[in-house]
Amino acid sequence: MARATTDGRVLRGEETRRAVLHRAVGIASVEGLDALSIGRLATDLGLSKSGVFAGFGSKEELQLATVRAARRIFADAVVAPVADTPPGLPRVRALCESWLAYSRARVFPGGCFFYEVTAEFDARPGTVRDALAGCAREWSDTIVEALTEARTAGALRPDTDLGDLAFALIAVLETANSQAVLHDETTPYERAGRLLLRLLRAEAADPADPALA
Amino acid sequence: MARATTDGRVLRGEETRRAVLHRAVGIASVEGLDALSIGRLATDLGLSKSGVFAGFGSKEELQLATVRAARRIFADAVVAPVADTPPGLPRVRALCESWLAYSRARVFPGGCFFYEVTAEFDARPGTVRDALAGCAREWSDTIVEALTEARTAGALRPDTDLGDLAFALIAVLETANSQAVLHDETTPYERAGRLLLRLLRAEAADPADPALA
DNA sequence: GAGATATTAGCACGACCGTTCGTGCAGTTT
DNA sequence: AAACTGCACGAACGGTCGTGCTAATATCTC
Numbered sequence: 101m102a103r104a105t106t107d108g109r110v111l112r113g114e115e116t117r118r119a120v121l122h123r124a125v126g127i128a129s130v131e132g133l134d135a136l137s138i139g140r141l142a143t144d145l146g147l148s149k150s151g152v153f154a155g156f157g158s159k160e161e162l163q164l165a166t167v168r169a170a171r172r173i174f175a176d177a178v179v180a181p182v183a184d185t186p187p188g189l190p191r192v193r194a195l196c197e198s199w200l201a202y203s204r205a206r207v208f209p210g211g212c213f214f215y216e217v218t219a220e221f222d223a224r225p226g227t228v229r230d231a232l233a234g235c236a237r238e239w240s241d242t243i244v245e246a247l248t249e250a251r252t253a254g255a256l257r258p259d260t261d262l263g264d265l266a267f268a269l270i271a272v273l274e275t276a277n278s279q280a281v282l283h284d285e286t287t288p289y290e291r292a293g294r295l296l297l298r299l300l301r302a303e304a305a306d307p308a309d310p311a312l313a
Numbered sequence: 314m315a316r317a318t319t320d321g322r323v324l325r326g327e328e329t330r331r332a333v334l335h336r337a338v339g340i341a342s343v344e345g346l347d348a349l350s351i352g353r354l355a356t357d358l359g360l361s362k363s364g365v366f367a368g369f370g371s372k373e374e375l376q377l378a379t380v381r382a383a384r385r386i387f388a389d390a391v392v393a394p395v396a397d398t399p400p401g402l403p404r405v406r407a408l409c410e411s412w413l414a415y416s417r418a419r420v421f422p423g424g425c426f427f428y429e430v431t432a433e434f435d436a437r438p439g440t441v442r443d444a445l446a447g448c449a450r451e452w453s454d455t456i457v458e459a460l461t462e463a464r465t466a467g468a469l470r471p472d473t474d475l476g477d478l479a480f481a482l483i484a485v486l487e488t489a490n491s492q493a494v495l496h497d498e499t500t501p502y503e504r505a506g507r508l509l510l511r512l513l514r515a516e517a518a519d520p521a522d523p524a525l526a
Numbered sequence: 527g528a529g530a531t532a533t534t535a536g537c538a539c540g541a542c543c544g545t546t547c548g549t550g551c552a553g554t555t556t
Numbered sequence: 557a558a559a560c561t562g563c564a565c566g567a568a569c570g571g572t573c574g575t576g577c578t579a580a581t582a583t584c585t586c
Contacts, residue, residue: 109493116533130436134347137573150575151534157572210436219432222495223343223423232496267504272493282435282446291480296383302515322553322562329563348568351544363546371545 121169130210170213187313189255203277211281334382343423402468402524416490424494
């Protein structure tokens with residue numbers, strides 16, 4: 101039986117795999133998944149091309165692993181920090197502002213990884229697109245879930261269309277990222293902050309809800 | 314003096330240039346400007362690689378020419394048709410719905426050309442990014458201008474922040490395109506239609522304005 | 527220790543990349 | 557008819573791509 105935890109070989113393999121993926125998400129967030137090249141990653145990290153290749157088996161698998169790595173980073177940076185804010189409207193707001201902070205802080209050097217890469221693959225059938233569509237649904241569901249809690253708690257009007265509201269919130273977030281990166285400005289983030297509150301207030305049961313102060 | 318209009322040679326040259334660019338915008342809207350390859354364009358169109366290359370001089374110039382071609386197509390498909398709708402709120406609404414129709418109809422096979430390509434280049438300095446930033450500003454200015462007319466006509470509240478409103482409208486449009494292409498659905502367009510009206514009504518001087526029926 | 531095993535390096539391959547060159551050919555001008 | 561102009565061609569350049577081999581190296585089991 102392989103006691104994987106004590107095997108220094110696979111440990112070292114995991115280590116280089118992690119290093120490769122760290123570089124890969126950075127490159128992909130700026131130039132896209134197609135710009136990932138095994139040779140370039142090897143050169144950047146002082147490894148051999150075949151060494152990098154062996155760790156993934158194919159370029160598509162490297163791309164998929166990069167998406168999974170980015171998904172983890174995103175979850176850690178955006179979703180995890182709001183786990184301790186109370187459910188309902190406060191958590192909805194915290195999620196959105198956590199997202200804006202994630203974009204502002206350039207957790208990925210090119211801004212939101214998923215904005216960059218989804219635009220690249222959304223019109224091309226394949227496993228990469230499917231994985232990205234899954235990530236998008238996951239994020240959307242996270243917001244809808246938080247909104248549902250807010251509505252059942254009575255903080256949102258009962259007739260609110262949560263799908264539409266989540267759509268609008270996501271639209272504001274992504275566009276803030278897009279414009280901020282494209283024009284190298286921060287005003288889009290300020291606009292987004294104002295608009296988020298306005299959108300939530302418009303659907304709030306109590307427009308003066310302290311959670312939207 | 315050369316009567317350029319009667320020179321069949323340059324005329325034929327323009328023709329193939331046009332054919333190359335037509336194919337180029339299609340490819341770029343699906344796979345991005347980096348996926349444009351001179352050899353592939355030549356093969357697809359039954360031309361020689363060097364012939365295609367000669368018409369542009371460099372790959373970057375081909376990319377820039379592709380952006381310019383897309384800009385023209387966008388202007389013809391989205392902006393031109395609303396020229397005859399009355400200024401003010403009706404034109405704002407017509408602009409937005411024209412944009413949604415442009416995305417729905419897949420004027421570019423991969424959805425909005427600029428969504429795809431801007432995400433690809435927004436974090437990479439260079440002339441291509443500058444050109445794309447210019448296109449984005451141009452479109453944003455078009456909306457702000459229409460909103461300004463609406464406000465000075467008294468259709469919008471005097472304290473409306475037109476920059477924020479334009480931002481929100483664009484956010485809804487682009488996200489509708491993005492989600493519709495990614496998930497191969499049409500519901501995002503319906504969401505967008507509802508949200509546009511809601512956004513405009515929230516800032517309208519008269520919430521029952523017939524232009525927002 | 528010896529031997530099994532898994533990660534990495536080195537190398538070669540075919541394909542495609544952007545680019546350059548010299549040439550042929552059709553249309554314009556004289 | 558001759559000289560000139562400009563588009564398109566085929567061939568070739570040096571590079572880089574992804575991907576297979578084989579050999580070397582480091583670690584684990586015994």
